[in-house]
Amino acid sequence: MSGLRIVIGSDEAGVDYKETLRKDLEADARVAEVIDIGVHRAAEDFARRYPYVGLTAGQMISEGKADRALLFCGTGIGVAIAANKVPGIRATAAHDSFSVERSILSNNCQVLTMGQRVVGLELARRLAREWIGYTFDPASASAAKVQVLSDYEGC
Numbered sequence: 279m280s281g282l283r284i285v286i287g288s289d290e291a292g293v294d295y296k297e298t299l300r301k302d303l304e305a306d307a308r309v310a311e312v313i314d315i316g317v318h319r320a321a322e323d324f325a326r327r328y329p330y331v332g333l334t335a336g337q338m339i340s341e342g343k344a345d346r347a348l349l350f351c352g353t354g355i356g357v358a359i360a361a362n363k364v365p366g367i368r369a370t371a372a373h374d375s376f377s378v379e380r381s382i383l384s385n386n387c388q389v390l391t392m393g394q395r396v397v398g399l400e401l402a403r404r405l406a407r408e409w410i411g412y413t414f415d416p417a418s419a420s421a422a423k424v425q426v427l428s429d430y431e432g433c
């Protein structure tokens with residue numbers, strides 16, 4: 279898909295990867311807009327923890343301000359849990375190529391998360407490049423399964 283609006287964010291444990299991946303996304307012609315929700319390196323911003331980052335990203339997608347989010351924390355787990363609290367949001371941590379692919383093609387996840395303490399930087403960059411290239415097919419056999427979740431949430 280071209281023209282993606284992507285939120286990028288992290289807690290303090292993922293800020294190094296967030297900074298590198300933000301630059302990658304900004305240089306990618308398939309990305310229309312990169313929205314950096316922090317954290318930034320200022321001490322006061324480091325007080326924001328993974329729940330706020332995940333919730334903010336999920337809310338932005340829910341409100342139509344972005345299409346996807348790429349989030350980092352120590353493991354990728356905390357930001358995924360937080361984003362999943364927002365109704366209608368499907369978020370997952372993934373650190374391998376197949377799971378990243380299926381997060382879109384099977385699950386239509388809007389949010390991909392990774393852990394800076396889990397995955398190497400170059401693999402994270404490669405996975406993000408791959409992730410941008412996938413588009414969910416609403417006519418696929420997977421669509422009815424995703425719809426069950428949407429129906430449950432009513433959105």
Ligand SMILES: O=C[C@H](O)[C@H](O)COP(=O)(O)O
Nearest residue numbers: 289291351352353354355356
């Ligand atoms: O999922 C949580 C993240 O990995 C976070 O960056 C670290 O959380 P902790 O400091 O509570 O271990």
